[in-house]
Amino acid sequence: MSTGLAKIPEHPARRRDRYQLKGKYKLFLIALPFLVLVFLFSYLPLYGWIYSLYNYFPAIPLSQSEFVGLRWFTMMFSNEVQRDEMMRVLRNTFAISSLGIVTSVFPVIFAILLQEIRSTKFKRLVQTFTTLPNFISWVLVYSFAFMMFAVDNGFVNNLLLRLGWIDTPLNILASDNHTWLAMTLWGVWKGLGWGAIMYIAAITGIDTELYEAARVDGAGRFKQIWHITVPGIIPTYFVLLILSIANFINNGLDQYFVFANAMNMSNIEVLDLYVYNIGMANSNFGFATAVSIMKSLVSLFLLFLANGMSKVVRGESII
Amino acid sequence: MALKNKFSLFDVINYTVLTLFTLACIFPFYYLFINTISNNDLSSRGLIMFYPQEIQFSNYKHVFQIPGLTLAAGVTVARTVIGTALTVVASGLLGYLFTKNEMWGRRFWYRFLVITMYFNAGLIPWYLTMRNLGLTNNFLAYIVPGIVSPFFIILVKTFVESTPVALQESAQMDGAGYMTIFWKIVMPLITPILATITIFSAVGQWNQFYDTLFLVTDSKLFTLQFILWRYMNEALSVAEIMKQSSGGALRANLSIMPTPTSIRTTVSIIVVIPILLVYPFFQRYFVKGIMIGAIKG
Structure with missing residues (x-):
């Protein structure tokens, strides 16, 4: 050249x-x-x-x-029935998103635990298999969930019945108990291994001399994790936390759509699913669009908020 | 060091926790699979739990006799191959173009593009727009909207910026145009990131489900994911299929007669097999991709 x-x-x-x-x-x-x-x-x-x-x-x-x-806009909060409905949907959205933020430390913990494994083979095995669920669709996750937890002949019910721990099968999927938690756990199942990749890379980037120096100074395993690994991961964690704030009300549709049924609808209906239900299923296009607009505006506000936080925390914008 | 060989309580807990979670991740794959290859009668009574029994493969033969399933597989493969190819080329090209300072309005157009990652008009306006553009019951609806992907373009742009400019400049001096430079010089340099994008895009296309749900009513354009979803939800359609797919002679033999469970599990496995097949090859690429993506957000 x-x-x-x-x-x-x-x-x-x-x-x-x-x-x-x-x-x-x-x-x-x-x-x-x-x-x-x-x-x-x-x-x-x-x-x-x-x-x-x-x-x-x-x-x-x-x-x-x-x-x-502006009738559709005022309708959202004007009459009591509709107001209750909006509050319910917002509550679901906030609860599931908050649980998502709480569980966002799981990948961090997972990465640290994995780092502490000495066998490279075991490490790679765990990483390979735990990342896999990220690459399947929510439809397939639901198919798995159905086979594992179905009321008739689901794996879990069969196991518990055989062990004699229960007498009648539990209807886990078509129930309204702990719907928020269940959705969060499915999110964890699907995303934990994948979410940890970035932290694993962050840990790999930490200078090994730091660990050696700490060991010389007499720091034990947990002290090394706390004083070297954790601070090494925190910047990455912050970036992702900020992004999750920007997406706080965007839960997405797929997961809630496939897991929704008549029993759990009142607790699973997040904003995205609600817009789908009133717009596509009930053909109330005007009202659904009004809700969409409010949602877009709020998420735009959250984006600017997250962007501002990013500028303050790490001196760099996300957009 | 003596300390290194000690297996502490922490290690025991650590190995246990990681093993349990790993098992939780792969067991459903295994469980569905052993049910598809076992005696259907045992499977439908919930007796296949940890290992297959009376192995048979008739389920795989049966599901492909379901009218429409082969076509759906074809549609899914077509959208994955065509969609991915176009997305990869467009991402490569745009990622390269946006590194060119001299491009008219570069900063503006880049923002114009990136902001769409965070902001959208909403489901209903999107649906009505797609309908007005004639993209309902249209194969193009699977391809065209995904061609320009801000996230992939950011990945490429970041990657191109990390390659030496001198290579492009020397080609310029030799009189090469932008497109020549892109194909001859930039493309070979950015193949690692294009590989990452190919994987993300292909998996995304393969797994895509809701564009069919919203935009397609013509059964000729159904995808595998959509068909699986219908089998999961509409007991009626499964019963219908069972009637059509197995001849009367088969019905006497319970061990290979299709059941709603056997159809669901078998289609699930068919949907997941391509992912499992390519997974070992692409595993090394996505780490790189996700890292670059994270830096730029």
Whole structure:
């Protein structure tokens, strides 16, 4: 490659400038088709926000729909029934997200525990198998859950019955007991190994001399973990914590959608699922859009909040 | 050091905890699998718990006789291959373009792109837009919306920035255009990150479920994930399938007669097998990917 440089007679900087000037619009034009796609799928839907001002039904064009102004927005909290419903959905969202934040230390602990294993083979085995659930879909997770916990012939029920610990099978999936916790635990099952990867990498990046020096100074295993490993992981943990704050009300739909049933609906219905239920299942497009808009605005606020926190804590923005 | 060989109480607890969690992670895979290859009668009575019994493979033959399942497998493979290929090329190209300071409005367009990672209009407006664009009951709905992915583009951009600029500059001096430089010089340099993206994108496409749920009613475009979801939820559709898929002669033999459980588990295993097959190969790539992603967020 250096022979290429040698061919240039003089003024390489000038020639580069000319090249760059010519490239200015050319580069943009190459990117343009892709930017159009971004516009179509991420910005154009914003136009759909006007549906929140109409009493819109899918078959009738918007021009013939009744204009209702901000009725859907005021409806969210105006009458008591609806207010209770919103509070229930918000409570579910906050509870599940908070539990998610609480359990976000699990991958940290897992990474530290794994680090303390001396057998490389065992370490790799654990890492391989615990990361696997991250790569399967929530539909498949539900299929697993069904086989393991179903009321008739689920593995867990069969095991407990055989052991004589229970007399009648437990209906774990179609029950409203500890729904928040169950959802959190499924999240842990699926995401723990994957979540730990980054911390494992962070630990690998810690200078081994630190451990040696600590050992010379007489620090035991736990002191080494507490004074060297943990501080080495904390910066990574903060980044992810901040990101999870930005996504506090975005639980996603997949997990709750597949696990939802008539029994647990009142506790599993997070905002994303609620929007789906009123919009797609009940065809109340106007109200669903209004709720979507509120959600988008709140998550935008949370994003700026998280971004500000990131700037203060680590002097770098996330967007 | 003497200390190193001591197996403390902490080690015992540590090994136990990690072993138990690892077992919890893989046991469901194993449990479903042994149920698909055992006597269906024993399986439906919940007698297959830790090891297979009376091994038979008829379930795999039966599910592929289900009308639509082979087609769904084809649709899923097609969306995975085409979608991934386009996403990888687009991510590579855009990641490269966004490292070019001279691009008109680079900073603006980059933000224009990245902000979509955090902010979206919401489900209903998205659905109505897709419908207005004619992307309902349309195979393109599986491909086009995913081509431009901000996260992948960030990965590539970060990676390109870490490669030496001199290589690109010397090619410029030789008169190579941007596209030539991209294909001939940048692409070979960024193959590791493209491998990571290929994996993420392929797994994402394979596992995607809700675009079918929202946008597709035509059974010719159903994907495996969607079909599995239906089997999990609609007892009726499973019963219907059982009637169609097994001939009358089979029905006498309980050990290989399809049951709702056998259909669900077998389809589950079919859905998961491709992931298991590629998993050992891609495991080493995703660590790199997730690290770069984390740095830039």
